[in-house]
Amino acid sequence: MTKNLFGIEKMPDKPPTPASILVIDDETAILKMLAMALSRKGYQVDTADSGEKGVKKLQANEYHLVITDMVMGRMSGEEVLENVRSLKGEDIPVIAMSGTPWLMEGHLFDAVIPKPYSLKLLFEMVQDFLSPLSKNVPLPDA
Numbered sequence: 001m002t003k004n005l006f007g008i009e010k011m012p013d014k015p016p017t018p019a020s021i022l023v024i025d026d027e028t029a030i031l032k033m034l035a036m037a038l039s040r041k042g043y044q045v046d047t048a049d050s051g052e053k054g055v056k057k058l059q060a061n062e063y064h065l066v067i068t069d070m071v072m073g074r075m076s077g078e079e080v081l082e083n084v085r086s087l088k089g090e091d092i093p094v095i096a097m098s099g100t101p102w103l104m105e106g107h108l109f110d111a112v113i114p115k116p117y118s119l120k121l122l123f124e125m126v127q128d129f130l131s132p133l134s135k136n137v138p139l140p141d142a
Helices: 028-040 051-060 077-088 119-135
Strands: 020-024 044-048 065-069 094-098 111-114
Touching: 020 028, 020 051, 028 044, 028 119, 044 051, 051 065, 051 077, 065 077, 065 119, 077 094, 094 119, 111 119
Parallel strands: 020 044, 020 065, 065 094, 094 111
Antiparallel strands: none
């Protein structure tokens, strides 16, 4: 503990919470890999293995960014995007992961990352979307 000007001990300042990312993908291996990679970069990462579970997490939590697969079980990435927009508005960027990015012309996503992709490209994209938050939310070094 430190002392203030009056010699009174004060609690140390609580560090701000890092930027939070929700990753939605029905492929467990990809979900785990992305969660581990983004966590190691210093982000707070939450995961959902279906669009439906992702929407439930969106209803209960605040995120700074959503990354979603396009083709999943019952709920597609497009439907996830619609739910993000209806629940949270335009403030949260949504990145789609797609094996067929050429079919995504005219999409409403903030970005589309083609599968397969390098983690370097993903990290750059995430950093680009979250850098405007850096005044309020701590971001890891690129």
